[in-house]
Amino acid sequence: MAIKLIALVITLCVASWDTAEGRSLRFSTTPLNRYSFPPHFDFGVASSAYQYEGAVEEGGRSLSIWDNFTHEFPGGKVSDGVNQEGVQFYKNLIDELIENGIKPFVTIYHWDIPQALDDEYGSFLSPRIIDDFRNYARFCFQEFGDKISMWTTFNEPYVYSVSGYDAGNKAMGRCSKWVNSLCIAGDSGTEPYLVSHNLLLAHAAAVEEFRKCDKISQDSKIGIVLSPYWFEPYDIASNADKEAVERALAFNIGWHLSPLVFGDYPETIKASAGNRLPSFTKEQSMMVKNSFDFIGVNYYTARFVAHDLHVDISRPRFTTDQHLQYKLTNRSGDTISLESVRTL
């Protein structure tokens, strides 16, 4: 397996743990410190453009799907022209970070597709995104590659596809009408799979450009940031619940990681989703396989999972294709706790 480096970008949530809530109150950060991790392990903090920058209508910025945004390409594509003010903004930001002893890691895409590309062809619902993303990534490598050595193509694709196209509670806000009546359009049974499929191909296209770009130094690395939960069985004595754990891991991690490592989706997902899951051609499979130098992990929390017997197969959707229920307490009432984190 070609996992060259596993880097963890850890988001430490300072939780106020209510002692009245459960029996598993073993949560403590004291055993963890810098020496719990290898010397070259990178710790960092993250910010995303939409969450931090503001300036919605300044500096030649145009709209993204999140404010009904983008800085560099007002029309959304390299061929539509480059907003030099946006490029200069990021060059200044990178210089300022380096001058202050901060090593910038760049995420090429953090959920903010230009509204223009969604209006034109439905952004990640269309394979047309692959070449637009390839051109955008190549532009970033050429402009910023001399100062940036750590690159991430996509931030948390699971959340992007599932919240945006299955539940509809984050941008794009698409889902089946029966999932959420606020969704104007969408199909929770097909679109999350299609979006992640095009996203994986766009990722692989960007990595191809990265590996042939002459501005990128030999020791630079590129990867993707995933956001898997960990899972434990609701009932430790139930084989069905143990199998549910395997399925939960396949859907949460394997969906995006298996294609990168093995060139294909996990068998469990293929079996559950059938022809609603797009398949890779041989050529695509080879392009996606090994298209990373590191896997970033944003780790938030864990859940118990139980096998779900009551799935309405006449209304397929990504979430219920997993045939499981997420729970905060297990069958004997124990709260998900640090114990489950340790097994990670």
Ligand SMILES: *[C@@H]1O[C@H](CO)[C@@H](O)[C@H](O)[C@H]1NC(C)=O
């Ligand atoms: C989003 O922007 C497009 C134009 O780019 C516009 O047609 C559409 O109505 C906007 N949607 C909302 C919810 O404002």
Ligand SMILES: *[C@@H]1O[C@H](CO)[C@@H](O)[C@H](O)[C@H]1NC(C)=O
């Ligand atoms: C619930 O979790 C606790 C702590 O991990 C474990 O000891 C117990 O066996 C679990 N109960 C069931 C029914 O799985």
